[in-house]
Amino acid sequence: MNLSALQPLLQAVNSARVVCVGDLMVDRYVYGDVSRISPEAPIPVLLKGSEQTMLGGVGNVARNVASLGGRAALVGVIGGDVGASEALALVGADRGLESHLVVAQNRPTTVKTRFVAGGQQMMRLDSEDARPIRRETEAGLIRAIEHAAEDAGAILLSDYAKGAVTPAVVEACLRAAKATGAVLIVDAKAHSLIKYGEADLIKPNALELSILTHMPTDTDEEVEAALAAVLADCMAKAVLVTRGAKGMSLAARGQSVRHIRGVPRRVFDVSGAGDTGLAALGLALAAKADLQDAVEFAVLASGVAVTKVGTAVVSPAELIDAEMAAHLGVAEAKIVTLEQARAEAERWRAQGLKVGFTNGCFDILHRGHVAYLGQARAWCDRLVVGLNSDSSVKALKGEGRPVNDLESRALVLAGLIHVDLVTPFAEATPIELIKAIRPDVLIKGADYTVDTVVGADVVAGYGGHVRLADIVDGYSTSAAIARMRAQEAS
Numbered sequence: 111m112n113l114s115a116l117q118p119l120l121q122a123v124n125s126a127r128v129v130c131v132g133d134l135m136v137d138r139y140v141y142g143d144v145s146r147i148s149p150e151a152p153i154p155v156l157l158k159g160s161e162q163t164m165l166g167g168v169g170n171v172a173r174n175v176a177s178l179g180g181r182a183a184l185v186g187v188i189g190g191d192v193g194a195s196e197a198l199a200l201v202g203a204d205r206g207l208e209s210h211l212v213v214a215q216n217r218p219t220t221v222k223t224r225f226v227a228g229g230q231q232m233m234r235l236d237s238e239d240a241r242p243i244r245r246e247t248e249a250g251l252i253r254a255i256e257h258a259a260e261d262a263g264a265i266l267l268s269d270y271a272k273g274a275v276t277p278a279v280v281e282a283c284l285r286a287a288k289a290t291g292a293v294l295i296v297d298a299k300a301h302s303l304i305k306y307g308e309a310d311l312i313k314p315n316a317l318e319l320s321i322l323t324h325m326p327t328d329t330d331e332e333v334e335a336a337l338a339a340v341l342a343d344c345m346a347k348a349v350l351v352t353r354g355a356k357g358m359s360l361a362a363r364g365q366s367v368r369h370i371r372g373v374p375r376r377v378f379d380v381s382g383a384g385d386t387g388l389a390a391l392g393l394a395l396a397a398k399a400d401l402q403d404a405v406e407f408a409v410l411a412s413g414v415a416v417t418k419v420g421t422a423v424v425s426p427a428e429l430i431d432a433e434m435a436a437h438l439g440v441a442e443a444k445i446v447t448l449e450q451a452r453a454e455a456e457r458w459r460a461q462g463l464k465v466g467f468t469n470g471c472f473d474i475l476h477r478g479h480v481a482y483l484g485q486a487r488a489w490c491d492r493l494v495v496g497l498n499s500d501s502s503v504k505a506l507k508g509e510g511r512p513v514n515d516l517e518s519r520a521l522v523l524a525g526l527i528h529v530d531l532v533t534p535f536a537e538a539t540p541i542e543l544i545k546a547i548r549p550d551v552l553i554k555g556a557d558y559t560v561d562t563v564v565g566a567d568v569v570a571g572y573g574g575h576v577r578l579a580d581i582v583d584g585y586s587t588s589a590a591i592a593r594m595r596a597q598e599a600s
Contacts, residue, residue: 112433115403115406116407116410116429116430116433117430119394119397119399119403119407120178120179120426120429120430122394122397122398122399123178123179123180123393123394123396123397123399124179124180125180125181125397126180126181126263126264126393126396126397127180127181127182127183127261127262127263127396128172128175128180128181128182128183128262128263128264128265128266128389128392128393128396129183129185129255129258129259129262129264129265129266129286129292130168130169130171130172130175130182130183130184130185130186130266130268130389131168131185131186131251131255131258131265131266131267131268131275131279131283132167132168132171132185132186132266132267132268132269132270132274132275132297133167133168133186133187133220133268133269133270133271133272133273133274133275134165134166134167134168134169134184134186134187134188134197134211134219134220134274135165135166135167135169135170135219135220135221135222135238135270135272136163136164136165136166136169136193136196136197136200136219136220136221136222137163137164137165137166137170137221137222137224138161138162138163138221138222138223138224139161139162139163139223139224139226139462140156140158140161140223140224140225140226141158141159141160141161141162141226141227141462142156142157142158142159142160142225142226142227142462143156143157143159143227143228144156144157144227144228144232145157154227154232156225156227156232159462160462162460163196163200164200165197165200165201165204166220166222166385167186167220167268167270167272167385168184168185168186168266168268168270168385169184169186169197169200169201170385170386170423171266171268171297171385171388171389171392172184172207172389173204173206173207173389173423174385174386174388174389174390174411174415174423174424175206175266175389175392175393176204176205176206176207176423177206177423177424177425178389178390178393178411178424178425178426178429179393179426180206180389180393180396181206181208182206182207182208183208183210183258183259183262184201184207184208184209184210184211185210185211185212185251185254185255185258186210186211186212186251186274187211187212187213187214187217187243187247187251187273187274188211188212188213188214188219189213189214189215189216189217189218189219190213190214190215190216191218191219193218193219193220193221193237194213194219196219196221197211197219198211208258210254210255210257210258211254212247212250212251212254214243214244214247216244217239217241217243217273218237218238218239220236220237220238220239220272221236221237221238222234222235222236222237222238223235223236223237226462227462228491229461229462229463229491238272239273240271240272240273241273242273242276243273243274243276248276248278248279251274251279251282252278252279252282255279255282255283255286256282256285256286259283259286259287259289259290259292260290261290262286262290262292262396263292263293263395263396263397263398264292264293264294264295264392264393264395264396265283265286265287265292265293265294265295265392266295266297266388266389266392267280267283267294267295267296267297267306267309268297268385268388269296269297269298269299269300270299271299271300277305280305280306280307281307284306284307284308284309287310292396293310293311293392293395293396294309294310294311295309295310295311295312295313295388295391295392295395296309296311296312296313296346297312297313297314297384297385297388298312298313298314298318299318301321301322302322302343302344303322303340303343303344303346303349304343304344304345306344306345306346307345307346308345308346308347309345309346309347310346310347310348310395311346311347311348311349311350311391312344312346312348312349312350313349313350313351313352313384313387313388313391314340314349314351314352315351315352315353315354315384316328316333316351316352316353316354316356319333319336319337319340319349319351320336322336322340322343323336323339323340323343325339327351327353330359330369333351333353333359333367333369334359334361334367336351337349337351337359337361337367338361341361341363347362347363348360348361348362348363348401349361350391350405352384352387352412355372356369356371356372357369357370357371357372357409358370358372358387358405358408358409360401360402360405362401368402368405370402370405370406370409371409372409372410372412372413383412383415383416384412386411386412386414386415386422386423386424387408387409387411387412387415388408389411390404390407390408390410390411390412390424391404391405391407391408393407394407394408410429410432410433411424411429413432414428414429414432418457418461431450441521441524441525442521442524444524444529444530444531444532445520445521445524445531445532445533445534446531446532446533447533448533448535448542448543448546449546450533451494451531451533451543451546451547452546452547454531455492455494455547455548455549458491458492459550463491463492464489464490464491464492464550464551465490465491465492465494465547465548465549465550465551466486466487466489466490466491466492466493466494466549466550466551466552466553467493467494467495467496467540467543467544467547467549467551467552467553468482468483468486468493468494468495468496468552468553468554468579469495469496469497469498469535469540469543470495470496470497470498471497471498471503471506471507471511471512471519472495472497472519472522472523473503473507473511473512473513473514473519474513474514475519475522475523477582478581478582480526480528481580481582482555482579482580482581482582483495483526483528483529484528485553485579485580486528486553486577486579487528487529489551489553489577490549490550490551492530492531493528493529493530493531494530494531494532494533494547494549495523495529495531495532495533496533496534496535496540496543496544497516497519497520497523497532497533497534497535498534498535499516499534499535499536500512500515500516501536502535502536502537502538505538506538516534520532520534533547539564539565540564540565541564541565541568544564544565544568544569545565545568548569548572548574549569549574550574550575551574551575551576551577552565552566552569552574552575552576552577553576553577553578553579554576554578554579555578555579555580555581556578556579556580556581557581558578559578560576560578563576563578
């Protein structure tokens, strides 16, 4: 999807209303550091740092609908427990969500707790009752669906096989869609799709499609054969299979299979990406977008979601940034403004990642620079480099400097694997960058002392650390320039 198609679609979805029905969860993320193995058993010890809680399952679908600018009506089941109180507080804190939750006193609220260190999940603890909901709860859920669907453009049914999506609930969604003209899209974890009747679209992932059909789903040809088989065994009008980095493949009755590719991205966490894709797909169809455009929108949104850790939401601004970055080289996409660096650093920290910062002129990149940046990156999960502008290099180094202009220096730096972002600055010092980014680790060379590092007091004030990286003897830009001038003179 290009920007000329994306921007009008984002405007169109801004007023669309979507009903999100299904299994509601509370997702909890516990972030920390692992530095030792327990003496009691061969397991890592997680030193807790921070904790985040957000809506998961159908709640995450609704959150993404709201984040993308739509109006989301959330229909699901909670228990009569502490998890329910958390769920209600989370729904109330999101102004974009309209709550239609049904309380089932006889069952716990589904809560999934994930333990994360270094940006990687170590373990997940589930608290749930996956048995079908009782008749009285089911009746309340059906009434909620009928009420919420009155002016909806789409109904999204998230079946995580946790008990809320009974045959009667599916039938209620089918009736509501027919009565209102809403599109019904099902995200199914079931072993058969026949229970979803004549849904407009069913969205399994490649593994689920393979399980449903007992067929391989690796190549395009295998996916096409599996889609043909699953359409023959269900009544849905179309099936869309999500294939991770390979994009999505759409099979509509009477049409050839279409393969929609995404842009390869660095994947940090796939949890919740399917919810994001479902939200984007439903929102686009609720806004009367063409099915092809809606699928491309979903591919873009889920592609952005996997670059985040945790059950994350995606915003219109992030979609625009991602689409623009797709047309840049990898190095060019790393060169950002101060405001973009600040926002990215906040996002990284929310994922439990440690942000590092260093700065310099980096005029003629040499072995010493590479070693320095490699050591700096080893002290953090993401490294931001502040780069002096041409005018500030001249003020620091004198006439004839820099040898390479800002654009050239930024591109070379951004091309290094150790560097995650490059942010130019024109001031005499990077103090404003440091205040904006708030790095967890501030790094300078060992030719400084901690007391002489600009911003050390700021970083220490909020609990950050200052580290001094080793200097490789015999390598410097000034020495390289001196050697070149001596050779020219001889």
